[in-house]
Amino acid sequence: MDDLLGPPDEVVDAVVVGAGVAGMYMVHRLRGLGLSVQGFEAGSDVGGTWYWNRYPGARCDVLSVDYSYSFSGELQQEWDWSERYATQAEILAYLEHVADRYGLRRSFAFDTRVVAARLDEATLRWRVRTDTGRTLDARFFILATGSLSSASVPDIPGLDDFAGDWYHTGQWPHEGVDCAGRRIGVIGTGSSGIQSIPVLAEAAEHLFVFQRTPNYTVPARNRPLSDAERAEIKANYDDRRRRSRASGGGSVHEPYPKSALEVSEDERRAIYEEGWKAGGVLFAKTFPDQLTTLEANETARAFVAAKIRAVVKDQAVADLLVPNDHPIGTKRICTDSYYFETFNRDNVTLVDVRSAPIVAITPEGIRTTEADYALDTIVFATGFDAMTGSVLRIDIRGRGSVALADVWAGGPRTYLGLSISGFPNLFVMTGPGSPSVLANMILAAEHHADWITECIAYLKSIEALAIEATEKAQDDWVAYSNELAEQTLFPATNSWYVGANIPGKPRTFMPFIGGLGTYRTICAGIAERNYEGFRVVAAT
Ligand code: FAD
16 A cells, blocks of 8 residues: 555546446536546446446336436437336436537546555645556545445355356346346345346246345336427426425425325325325335334335235235335335236246245255255345445545544444545545435436535635545534434334445444435535535645
8 A cells, every 4th residue: 555655657636436427427527627537437338337237127216307417408408218217228328428428438447446545644635546557646536436336245155156157236247148048046125126027037937036025116107208298397307407406305206295194094095096106216205204203104014015915916925025124115115117916927936035044055056944946047136235335445545544444444424425534635426424325316416526516616716735524523414414314214224224234334324314405405505604514724
């Protein structure tokens, strides 16, 4: 690490890590400010999530017309989304279009992973090292490394000896996987599993779904968008975006104006039916108290349980598919196209690995405590080391050579999710402590890029050297975030929001739950008050 402080190969104003939606727009904004920027991306092209997650059935679960950049009216008007929820291929094509339109690729080095960064305390500049051996000296070090970009494959003995092939949904081969006539085992029933299982079932000779925890999923009601719908949305885009930015989750949504507990059973059922028919993740927010009051949540749970039982023919299978260990919505709620129907197929078997856990992968397949399942292909839909995984894979050292991994040993600590005390001029995009995965992440990323750009412009205007969160501001922000989270049903659930999917990961509720609109107001106020809670270091 010390050799990092030797002479650098290149000197730039800013290094941006990651070429997903966050890194792409960040580069665009910084270039607009006249900064020299070098971006790095481990993948071979732009797109981030949408470059990596090419598994069958991969789609967004926020409406495409909302899950897209809002920074340019022209871009917004010229792109036509074909469906309510675009496929991975369409979203990637969109991001490639954005990269072309703004010439973004020239600022990125692809197939290049940033492996280490060290603060030079004398200059408060960053030395950044890549796995291709480049060393850069940069004033600003910006992590757009993604909240769901560190694929997690469970440590099951025997995987290396498996005679078939295996894949993680988040690292799906670009050439695709021929599933026809194969015996496929899917491990995991989170969002990626729920999206891929119906599609894999159509191709496979037999599909075994290894389920530890059943999850709530709401029909996506995906369908093509008509010209008239697109025209209507485009005519009112500015208003739609304004309301989305001010909302809790980054898309237009009004919960029912009454508590789930103050309406009659008939009224409640009618409202849930309406939400179910509309489809999508916002079902989790049908009533305003659904995610804060267990009793209110229970009404939604009961409604969904009945829906599952009505679809699944074998009631013993339905028993296993009805979630029973968490309030609905406190794990990322999923959307699906014919997920529960898939379990009525003759070529699909649900394997309950809660009652009979997987003990090994053998050369022939998967072994549980009860049986052996012969497989040609294993699909790990086992998710990610969320929110902190990709940041901590980089060996980052700040003041006093202190490692970020040590600072975050008990869980991530940030100010606004954007900045870390002891790490001046380092910014995290959509990181822990910001709305991040609880919001429409494109709008969340745009907000961060805009805020960081304005902050850097401010530093330029007063000729300051650096900006750094104070420890007090960071402590207060962490305490405030935790306090808000504790007012909800989220922290008690074993979800990836609290790191429960990664063995040994410290348990903290990582995203800021106060809502995107509120968060934006807080961030704007802090900037207006000359970056309250930050220490600005003068140039001399
Ligand atoms: P990413 O897209 O993850 O990009 C980060 C990039 O950084 C990656 O390409 C990675 O290779 C690169 N990187 C990381 N570390 C390094 C390093 N050290 N050196 C070099 N490069 C590095 N969000 C929504 O709001 N709505 C949705 O509908 C939605 N659907 C999703 C569906 C799936 C299957 C998944 C996995 C996620 C989904 N998300 C959704 C979340 C999604 O991750 C974000 O919406 C968004 O794409 C994140 O963009 P990003 O730029 O922050 O990160």
